[in-house]
Amino acid sequence: MATLYAELEDAEPMQDDTAPAAQTAPPPALADAPAGPRSTILGRIVAHAREYVWPLIGIAAFIGLWAVLAPQVQTSLGSLPGPVEVAGQGVSLYEEWSAAKTSEAEFYAQQEASNAAAIAAGNPEAVREFNYSGPPTFPDQVLTSLETVALGFGLATLLAVPIGLVCGLSRRINAAINPLVQIMKPVSPLAWLPIVTMVISAMITSPDPVLPKAFVISALVVMLCSLWPTLINTAIGAASIDKDLLNVGRVLRLGWFAKLTRLILPSALPYIFTGMRLSLGVGWMVLIAAEMLAQNPGLGKFVWDEFQNGSSQSLARIMFAVIVIGFIGFGLDRAMMALQSLANRNHTI
Amino acid sequence: MNTQPILSLRGVRKSYTGKSGGVSEVLAGIDLDVSEGEFVAILGFSGAGKTTLISAIAGLLEPDAGEILLKGEPIDGPGKDRGLVFQSYSLFPWLTVEANVALAVDAGHKDMGRAERAALVKQKVALVGLGHAAERKPAQLSGGMRQRVAVARALAMEPEILLLDEPLSALDALTRAKLQNEIERIRKEEKRTIILVTNDVDEALLLADRVAVLTPAPAARIGRTFDVAIPRPRGREAMNDDVGFQHLRKQIVDYLGQLNAGTSSGADSAVPLPNVAPLDLAPPPQAYRDAARSAVESRYLEFYKLRKVYPTPSGPLTVVEDFNLLMDRGEFVSLIGHSGCGKSTVLTMAAGLNSISSGGIVLDNREIDIAGPDKAVVFQAPSLMPWLTARQNVALGVERVYPHAARAERRDIVDYYLERVGLGDAKDKLAAEMSNGMRQRVGIARAFALSPRLLLLDEPFGMLDSLTRWDLQDVLVEVWNRTKVTAIMVTHDVDEAILLADRVVMMTNGPNATIGKVLKVDLPRPRDRKALLEDPKFYQYRQEVLHFLAEYDHGPAAKAA
Numbered sequence: 038m039a040t041l042y043a044e045l046e047d048a049e050p051m052q053d054d055t056a057p058a059a060q061t062a063p064p065p066a067l068a069d070a071p072a073g074p075r076s077t078i079l080g081r082i083v084a085h086a087r088e089y090v091w092p093l094i095g096i097a098a099f100i101g102l103w104a105v106l107a108p109q110v111q112t113s114l115g116s117l118p119g120p121v122e123v124a125g126q127g128v129s130l131y132e133e134w135s136a137a138k139t140s141e142a143e144f145y146a147q148q149e150a151s152n153a154a155a156i157a158a159g160n161p162e163a164v165r166e167f168n169y170s171g172p173p174t175f176p177d178q179v180l181t182s183l184e185t186v187a188l189g190f191g192l193a194t195l196l197a198v199p200i201g202l203v204c205g206l207s208r209r210i211n212a213a214i215n216p217l218v219q220i221m222k223p224v225s226p227l228a229w230l231p232i233v234t235m236v237i238s239a240m241i242t243s244p245d246p247v248l249p250k251a252f253v254i255s256a257l258v259v260m261l262c263s264l265w266p267t268l269i270n271t272a273i274g275a276a277s278i279d280k281d282l283l284n285v286g287r288v289l290r291l292g293w294f295a296k297l298t299r300l301i302l303p304s305a306l307p308y309i310f311t312g313m314r315l316s317l318g319v320g321w322m323v324l325i326a327a328e329m330l331a332q333n334p335g336l337g338k339f340v341w342d343e344f345q346n347g348s349s350q351s352l353a354r355i356m357f358a359v360i361v362i363g364f365i366g367f368g369l370d371r372a373m374m375a376l377q378s379l380a381n382r383n384h385t386i
Numbered sequence: 387m388n389t390q391p392i393l394s395l396r397g398v399r400k401s402y403t404g405k406s407g408g409v410s411e412v413l414a415g416i417d418l419d420v421s422e423g424e425f426v427a428i429l430g431f432s433g434a435g436k437t438t439l440i441s442a443i444a445g446l447l448e449p450d451a452g453e454i455l456l457k458g459e460p461i462d463g464p465g466k467d468r469g470l471v472f473q474s475y476s477l478f479p480w481l482t483v484e485a486n487v488a489l490a491v492d493a494g495h496k497d498m499g500r501a502e503r504a505a506l507v508k509q510k511v512a513l514v515g516l517g518h519a520a521e522r523k524p525a526q527l528s529g530g531m532r533q534r535v536a537v538a539r540a541l542a543m544e545p546e547i548l549l550l551d552e553p554l555s556a557l558d559a560l561t562r563a564k565l566q567n568e569i570e571r572i573r574k575e576e577k578r579t580i581i582l583v584t585n586d587v588d589e590a591l592l593l594a595d596r597v598a599v600l601t602p603a604p605a606a607r608i609g610r611t612f613d614v615a616i617p618r619p620r621g622r623e624a625m626n627d628d629v630g631f632q633h634l635r636k637q638i639v640d641y642l643g644q645l646n647a648g649t650s651s652g653a654d655s656a657v658p659l660p661n662v663a664p665l666d667l668a669p670p671p672q673a674y675r676d677a678a679r680s681a682v683e684s685r686y687l688e689f690y691k692l693r694k695v696y697p698t699p700s701g702p703l704t705v706v707e708d709f710n711l712l713m714d715r716g717e718f719v720s721l722i723g724h725s726g727c728g729k730s731t732v733l734t735m736a737a738g739l740n741s742i743s744s745g746g747i748v749l750d751n752r753e754i755d756i757a758g759p760d761k762a763v764v765f766q767a768p769s770l771m772p773w774l775t776a777r778q779n780v781a782l783g784v785e786r787v788y789p790h791a792a793r794a795e796r797r798d799i800v801d802y803y804l805e806r807v808g809l810g811d812a813k814d815k816l817a818a819e820m821s822n823g824m825r826q827r828v829g830i831a832r833a834f835a836l837s838p839r840l841l842l843l844d845e846p847f848g849m850l851d852s853l854t855r856w857d858l859q860d861v862l863v864e865v866w867n868r869t870k871v872t873a874i875m876v877t878h879d880v881d882e883a884i885l886l887a888d889r890v891v892m893m894t895n896g897p898n899a900t901i902g903k904v905l906k907v908d909l910p911r912p913r914d915r916k917a918l919l920e921d922p923k924f925y926q927y928r929q930e931v932l933h934f935l936a937e938y939d940h941g942p943a944a945k946a947a
Contacts, residue, residue: 281769284739287757289786289836299782303773384772384818 118353123360126353134174141169173334179361182324182335185252189259190320194313196260197267201309202301204268205275222265226258226323230330233257251333258327259320266315274308275301310380314373321366336362390458391419392579393443393547397452400438412438414605415452418598420547425573425580427590429638430600431646431853436583437473439600440551443581444470456547466494469540473552475532477524477539484520487511487538494543510538513572530561534568541576550582554589555851561725563622566592570619585851587638591631592620597638602645610641623936626929636919639856643916646853660795686715686872687736687840691745694731705731707898709745711891716870720883722931723893723902724938729876730844732893736874737763737842750839759787762838764846768825770832772818776809777801779817780832787836803831806865823854827861834865841866843875847882856915859885867912880931884924885913892934903934 100120107117118126148165155163173181204211237254246253278301286300328337340358343351398416401409412435420426430436441447443454445464454461456468464470477486488507495503511520514534524532533553540548550569554562570593573580584590590597591614599609616631625631692709695702706728713719721729734740736747738757747754754761762783770779780800788796804813807827817825826846833841846862847855859882866873866886877883883890887907894902907927909918918924 279767279769281765281767282771284757284763284765285769287739288737288759288761288763289783290758291786300771303771306773382818 112352114347114352115349118356122353123356126350126357129350130175130354130357134176137171137174140171144169175339175358178335178339179365181252181333182328182337183365185255185328185333185335186259186317186320186324188252188256189324190263190313190317192256192260193264193316193320194267197264197312197316198271198309201268201271201312202275202297202305204272205277205305206301211272211276218265218268221261224262226262226326227330229258229261230254230327233261234331249333251328251331254331255324255327255333255335255337258331259324262323263316263320266319267309267312270308270312270315271305274305274312277308278304304384306380307377307384310373310377314370314377317369317373318366321362321369325362392422392457393420393581394418394455395443395452396455398439398442398449398454399451400435400442400447400449411605413442413449414607416606416608418608420579420581423577423579425582425593425595427582427584427594427597428600429584429587429590429597429642430606431585431602431642431851434600434602435606436585436600437551439606440470440549440581440583443547444468444549446470466543467546468549469543469545469547470549471533471536471540471551471553473555475524475529475536477532477535479524482521482523483516483527483535483538484508484511486524486535487542490539490542506542510542511535513541513575514538514568528561529557530565533557533565537569537572541572541578545578547579547581550580552583552585555585562589569593585853587635587642587852590614591616591635591638592622592625599638599641599645609645612638623929623932626925626932632919632925636916639919640916642853643856646857660791660798684714685712686717686750687711687713688748689732689736689745690748692732692735692742692747693744694728694735694740695743704898705896706900708900711901713872713874715872717889718866718873718875718887719889719891720887721874721876721891721893722878722880722883722935723899724895724935725878727893727896728899729893733763733842733844733874733876736840737761739763759783759836760839762833762836762841764826764829764833764841764843766845766848768817768822768829770817770825770828772816775814775816776804776820776824776828776831777813779828780804780835783832783836799835800831803835803865804828806834806868807831807861821854823850823858826850826858830858830862830865834869834871837869838871841871841873843873843877845876845878848878855879855882860915862886863913880928880935883931884909884927885915885918890927890931892931895938902938905930 104119104121107119110117148167152164155161200214204214233254237250237257241250241253282300282304286296291300324335325337325340327333328335329341330337332338332341336358340355343354343358395416395418398413399411400413401411403409416439418426428436428439438447442449443461445454445461445468456465461468478489481489484507487510488503491498491503491506491510495506498506508517508520511517514537516531516534516538519527519531524535527535537550537553553569554565557565566589569580569582572578573593582590582593594614596611596613598611600606601609612634614634616625616628616634689709689711692706693704694706695704697703709732711719721732723729731740735742736749736754738754738761742754749761771782774782777800780803781796784796784799788799791799801810801813804810807830809824809827809831812820812824815824817828820828826849830846833843843862847858850858863886875883875886884907890905890907891901892903892905893899905927909921909923909927
């Protein structure tokens with residue numbers, strides 16, 4: 038059991054908010070200024086702005102170093118692009134997207150016009166309802182990636198939480214499942230991919246499936262890799278319910294369903310959300326690799342295509358994608374953190 | 387007092403700025419003089435700012451206004467002239483006892499030679515009675531031993547003033563008593579000035595020359611001070627008979643009660659209790675009642691040759707043996723004894739939470755074998771679901787017991803008991819947002835609302851400070867007077883045991899613990915704390931229980947402490 042709980046350390050759901058408010062107090066110079074609502078508001082703004090000074094300095098220093106050092110590295114595609122080139126590629130990606138948007142709008146307008154003309158001419162058979170089929174633009178690829186990870190992560194949560202609860206509540210089942218979890222957990226997505234690909238290809242045989250094959254494959258690989266943190270943390274959460282609370286349940290003779298919904302789930306909730314946050318982080322990392330190999334039209338495929346493309350802008354485009362991947366991962370983590378602190382609310386005694 | 391005080395505080399103030407920008411004033415002008423060699427106890431209740439005050443004296447925290455003078459000089463940060471013992475031991479877990487103490491010696495006595503310092507460490511470790519454990523790490527020590535190390539560390543700086551910040555509040559009653567004796571001995575041997583912060587009136591009276599009462603938060607200041615003119619040495623039993631002690635104790639208790647008057651409890655309920663009986667308590671058929679009546683009133687609860695054996699790696703350990711007790715319906719029994727004597731084991735067996743090794747417990751003609759709402763338990767930790775409100779917490783049980791009652795009736799039952807325990811205004815507050823005292827009130831309401839056959843209280847007030855404890859004892863007395871439910875309460879507190887019970891059952895030390903003595907408390911009900919403190923009978927009973935406890939003041943706990 039001990040090994041299963043090893044992950045608890047970085048999954049500690051409690052946050053220490055009890056530190057004295059001394060650091061956030063306005064600086065003494067401002068506190069001594071003649072009292073008035075204006076000076077305190079100003080003081081708070083200054084105090085708030087101070088929190089951002091050092092992060093901004095750090096980012097600026099990094100960009101500076103990048104700009105200086107990148108041109109020194111020579112590759113077959115020219116020197117490594119600096120921040121300016123990468124930003125330029127960001128803009129050009131945006132332009133490509135808006136160009137695609139207008140051509141799409143034009144396509145539909147044209148189609149509608151020709152349809153209207155056909156109907157007016159008394160020729161309803163000539164009405165055509167084609168979908169626009171231009172190449173996916175960068176935002177489309179980001180969206181596909183988000184959808185893939187959402188499906189994989191959703192499936193993983195649906196599977197991991199019940200199994201985790203069962204593990205947490207029964208020592209025997211935990212003992213039976215724990216070795217499997219420990220062995221499956223470190224397996225890389227690249228190892229799962231061929232297996233998943235073969236199975237899914239055998240199962241999805243229709244020429245026009247509901248979900249594209251590559252999409253399902255990537256999502257399943259994400260699921261297989263992001264299952265474990267949620268499972269382990271849920272098991273810990275269910276196993277570490279306060280003994281006295283369980284005794285309260287026994288005194289009240291709660292039935293198993295009431296016990297589950299009113300006692301076990303609520304008290305395991307902070308752990309479950311901690312696990313889900315870790316899972317989503319893993320899922321997002323795994324996704325890029327899975328998409329590269331499964332050719333799912335997402336960010337991973339974008340990076341791969343640019344690599345194969347090998348034009349002079351490719352490196353800058355890949356770097357831009359890397360930055361976007363980082364920002365999305367950060368955003369997902371922050372969103373999960375907010376959910377997590379919501380789940381943590383009212384749980385500390 | 388013609389000499390200059392060693393420590394004087396002049397109008398010490400401190401406030402904190404909260405996250406939302408609100409300012410809360412913790413100390414509002416503390417004035418206090420302490421003369422050389424004096425033992426001053428500062429008595430105050432949780433959240434009164436005791437720790438802020440002692441941190442200010444220690445120099446860990448700068449007051450906003452006022453000054454702290456040490457021999458007439460303002461203090462400047464922490465210094466080796468003031469040794470501090472924290473509530474939570476604060477030892478370095480990776481160092482041995484000796485190394486922990488040596489750390490302070492090395493820091494405080496840089497001018498001494500190596501041998502001299504080693505001798506000083508040895509002397510201080512021996513002074514607190516840990517000579518045999520000098521090589522052990524804190525993790526291998528009990529709570530009492532850890533606190534001794536902390537005292538030794540503070541003394542190792544050879545401070546002029548020893549500051550003790552509730553050093554004993556995390557310990558159980560027996561260990562606490564032992565360490566109180568220890569502090570008294572150290573006071574005598576070392577002749578230092580000592581300032582003790584505590585929330586325990588008896589502790590203050592036992593140890594101090596002077597008791598200064600801190601008024602409750604917010605904006606604490608020193609209220610009245612009481613000179614303790616009881617001659618030393620002060621034995622607990624001897625003090626109990628001392629008229630001066632009885633008088634002073636009553637004075638202080640009354641004064642604290644006045645300070646606390648704002649938060650009175652047990653206001654009259656606006657909601658009448660609906661007349662529904664729990665399903666399984668509904669009266670049986672008339673014929674059955676006629677047949678059963680006689681027996682059930684007088685032998686309502688019966689413990690018969692109760693025994694509990696726990697398997698341990700070194701063979702089975704009999705914790706409780708040959709425990710026999712008969713209780714009438716509507717009787718209140720308190721179970722008192724030293725820690726580890728199996729009181730709680732008996733209680734959990736009666737609750738059906740713990741299996742019985744042999745013998746039996748019969749409640750209302752039925753043998754107890756499984757936990758259920760007819761045997762309500764108030765746990766030491768409030769054990770509420772923190773994500774539910776007070777009302778939902780109580781309702782959880784009420785729904786189980788009154789499934790046949792209308793929704794409105796169930797709601798009335800919940801409201802009735804919440805108002806009884808003084809939570810009429812906080813019914814929809816989340817348990818997570820409550821203080822510990824409020825939570826335990828909900829715990830009491832939850833237990834009573836089940837209309838149990840038997841109410842079991844497992845040191846229900848053990849985790850609360852004494853003022854809150856008194857409040858809750860009053861609440862318990864009040865609710866119990868209305869319901870007269872058969873009850874057993876496990877406690878460490880002699881006053882509590884006598885105040886509430888019809889009989890005090892004293893248990894011998896474990897293993898193989900059993901009933902040592904039963905004291906019948908013949909005091910009129912309803913009982914009032916103030917009246918009780920004047921009743922000579924009360925002190926007589928107190929004497930008997932104290933004497934019993936002193937007689938059994940050994941056993942496994944004694945070695946560990």
